[in-house]
Amino acid sequence: MSETDENLMLAVRGGDVAKLGVLFDRHHRTLFDFFVRMTGRRTVADDLVQDVFFRILKYRKTFRDESWFKAWMFHIARNARFDYYRSHQDEAILEDNHADGLQSPSPLPGQQLEQQQQSMLLESALFKLSPEKREVLILSRYQDLKYEQIAELMSCEVGTVKTRVHRALKELRDMFLKLSSEKPPCNVKKSESNLRIV
Amino acid sequence: MQCEEVREQFADRVRQGIGEPLQSEITAHLVTCDACRNEAEELSAVWTAMGSIPAEQPGPQARARFDLMVDAYQQGIEQGSTPGFWTGMNSWLAGFWPRQPVLQFGLGFVLLALGVWTGLQLRPAPQSSNTARGDELAELRGQVAAMNQMVALSLMQQQSAGDRLRGVNWSYQMRKPGQEVLGALLDTLMHDPNVNVRLATVDALRQFGDQDVVRKGVLEAMRKQESPMVQVALIDLAVDLREKESVAMLKEFTQDQKVDAAVRARAQKGLSELE
Numbered sequence: 001m002s003e004t005d006e007n008l009m010l011a012v013r014g015g016d017v018a019k020l021g022v023l024f025d026r027h028h029r030t031l032f033d034f035f036v037r038m039t040g041r042r043t044v045a046d047d048l049v050q051d052v053f054f055r056i057l058k059y060r061k062t063f064r065d066e067s068w069f070k071a072w073m074f075h076i077a078r079n080a081r082f083d084y085y086r087s088h089q090d091e092a093i094l095e096d097n098h099a100d101g102l103q104s105p106s107p108l109p110g111q112q113l114e115q116q117q118q119s120m121l122l123e124s125a126l127f128k129l130s131p132e133k134r135e136v137l138i139l140s141r142y143q144d145l146k147y148e149q150i151a152e153l154m155s156c157e158v159g160t161v162k163t164r165v166h167r168a169l170k171e172l173r174d175m176f177l178k179l180s181s182e183k184p185p186c187n188v189k190k191s192e193s194n195l196r197i198v
Numbered sequence: 199m200q201c202e203e204v205r206e207q208f209a210d211r212v213r214q215g216i217g218e219p220l221q222s223e224i225t226a227h228l229v230t231c232d233a234c235r236n237e238a239e240e241l242s243a244v245w246t247a248m249g250s251i252p253a254e255q256p257g258p259q260a261r262a263r264f265d266l267m268v269d270a271y272q273q274g275i276e277q278g279s280t281p282g283f284w285t286g287m288n289s290w291l292a293g294f295w296p297r298q299p300v301l302q303f304g305l306g307f308v309l310l311a312l313g314v315w316t317g318l319q320l321r322p323a324p325q326s327s328n329t330a331r332g333d334e335l336a337e338l339r340g341q342v343a344a345m346n347q348m349v350a351l352s353l354m355q356q357q358s359a360g361d362r363l364r365g366v367n368w369s370y371q372m373r374k375p376g377q378e379v380l381g382a383l384l385d386t387l388m389h390d391p392n393v394n395v396r397l398a399t400v401d402a403l404r405q406f407g408d409q410d411v412v413r414k415g416v417l418e419a420m421r422k423q424e425s426p427m428v429q430v431a432l433i434d435l436a437v438d439l440r441e442k443e444s445v446a447m448l449k450e451f452t453q454d455q456k457v458d459a460a461v462r463a464r465a466q467k468g469l470s471e472l473e
Contacts, residue, residue, distance in 0.1 A: 025261070045254070049260065057271055087393070166208050
């Protein structure tokens with residue numbers, strides 16, 4: 001049975017730095033995905049992932065016995081991203097063509113192509129949201145954090161997180177529909193009452 | 199249930215996180231309310247569709263970069279704990295060969311001075327020249343120290359954050375740095391755009407904590423830093439140095455709600471240790 005993240009981090013805190021490699025192998029993809037979805041840039045995401053693990057190493061003593069590793073890691077990740085934004089204020093982090101290194105689709109036939117177009121359109125809609133709304137959706141949908149954990153991360157009430165998720169989802173829906181109407185090839189149907197994503 | 203109450207549950211509903219009997223009450227409401235039903239179905243559809251966006255995968259070099267970062271960090275720690283000249287040289291030989299010609303020249307000069315010094319050590323000296331030899335050795339040691347300072351200053355002015363980090367770490371080789379080096383370290387602490395370099399500088403300054411200029415610089419940096427990580431490191435340093443003048447600022451931190459929660463907590467802990 002593999003060691004828990006928390007036990008590994010306690011070992012790192014105690015001086016067994018090699019255990020940090022195991023934590024890196026387990027979580028760097030998750031972090032990378034989070035940063036790409038937040039910044040839209042693979043190169044920036046690469047740097048931020050390294051920055052997070054540098055900070056974990058540097059501040060390993062601040063990891064408490066009762067801490068949950070993933071929440072602690074995302075706390076550091078958020079700080080790393082804020083610091084990056086602060087020191088790169090002159091750069092537009094998100095641009096309209098945000099996908100500087102994101103995977104470009106290869107031609108696919110029929111339904112697969114439609115699904116791919118739909119995903120791309122939804123991804124574009126996601127990038128149109130404010131960073132705060134995008135973050136709460138990414139943490140809950142892709143990083144699979146519970147609302148209680150997100151609330152702790154953002155230092156707010158659980159109810160506030162749920163309200164933000166609700167509002168962000170509605171805005172995402174509206175943005176998706178707006179982009180769909182601008183880009184007819186995407187297979188999105190709006191019936192009288194329902195949004196249908198095929 | 200009222201519409202507003204039902205819609206408050208939509209964030210949980212999309213994650214299928216509602217238990218009974220609330221689920222039944224919501225379902226009953228959705229049967230009778232078209233507006234809520236439409237919104238619930240649309241949001242669920244969006245939530246499901248979000249799952250179709252593929253996850254991004256990092257490149258294969260990520261692990262190699264991580265290993266390099268850990269090695270560099272541990273090397274810096276070792277240099278910090280054993281600041282001897284020979285240890286520094288061994289570490290340098292292991293992987294710190296600089297790329298800039300000016301730095302290569304500087305290091306070459308250091309090696310030359312070291313060679314001369316070694317030669318003088320081995321040369322059988324005339325009994326009458328002991329005093330002169332001692333003067334020469336002191337002069338050569340002074341030159342080596344000056345070159346160390348020059349290398350550190352040059353590195354701290356580089357564009358690359360990695361080079362600046364090495365410049366900061368280079369300061370561990372100096373027992374008595376000049377005002378110029380201390381000034382450069384404090385300037386790096388205040389203005390370097392890279393947070394990792396600033397954090398390394400906080401650690402480097404710890405060894406010179408007995409100097410007034412460093413203590414004042416640390417207080418000034420506490421006032422102006424915006425990065426919570428650097429603020430926490432500075433608070434730790436001020437507490438370790440038993441810097442009483444930091445008490446007022448720590449109190450301000452604990453009372454200012456705009457300050458990051460982790461910083462406030464650390465300031466509170468620091469206060470309890472200082473008071």
